[in-house]
Amino acid sequence: MESWYLLFCKAKQELRAQTNLQNQGFEVFFPEHKIERIVKGRRSIKTSPLFPNYLFIKLNTQNCNFSAVKNTRGVSGFVAYGTKFQIVPEQLISQLRSFETACEVKSDLPKTGDVVYLNTESFKNVQAIYQEPDGDMRSILLVNLLNKQVTVSVENKEISL
Known part of the structure; x- marks a missing residue:
């Protein structure tokens, strides 16, 4: 058996x-x-x-x-x-x-609509909404700047959940 x-x-x-x-x-x-x-x-x-x-x-x-x-x-x-x-x-x-x-x-990556934080020098701990990948190394985020939503493309290593 x-x-x-x-x-x-x-x-x-x-x-x-x-x-x-x-x-x-x-x-x-x-x-x-x-x-x-x-x-x-x-x-x-x-x-x-x-x-x-x-x-x-x-x-x-x-x-x-x-x-x-x-x-x-x-x-x-x-x-x-x-x-x-x-x-x-x-x-x-x-x-x-x-x-x-x-x-x-x-x-383990963010999905569309997830809240993420930017870790760049110019956007330290700024909250953003993940939109979509932009190639292998970048992502498109929706950032609220001066009460206006702006679409920004940033490097993946500068995003944290």
């Missing part, structure tokens, strides 16, 4: 563990999601683990060499309660897989 187990990996070595386990012929699942961020003033999409330091592995409970899995590079060991390794229900793995495929890019 095959079951899914939860593995704990060494820090930031999930992909290494996944590759080494797959090379040994094991079925491994490492759920990830995409996050959109501003890095050095540029919009970028980064793939990030859904559960950092954890992998799911499908093993035959009758004839699997658990010590070979545990001694794989990048793996710290099995998650266990007492002496029993943690078994993960098949339904949970299915739900995580469907979530991973249906998941859209999560964004």
Whole structure:
């Protein structure tokens, strides 16, 4: 009988563990999601683990060499309660897989209509309303100056939520 187990990996070595386990012929699942961020003033999409330091592995409970899995590079060991390794229900793995495929890019960036603050020398802590991106490194904001709303294009690194 095959079951899914939860593995704990060494820090930031999930992909290494996944590759080494797959090379040994094991079925491994490492759920990830995409996050959109501003890095050095540029919009970028980064793939990030859904559960950092954890992998799911499908093993035959009758004839699997658990010590070979545990001694794989990048793996710290099995998650266990007492002496029993943690078994993960098949339904949970299915739900995580469907979530991973249906998941859209999560964004830490402001959305149209969000209130932001400018951090430039001329507009220190001035409140503005985010309108839309203006290329990779700039955004268009609506700023209230002298009781008149003005549209301004500023660098992304000069905006804070």
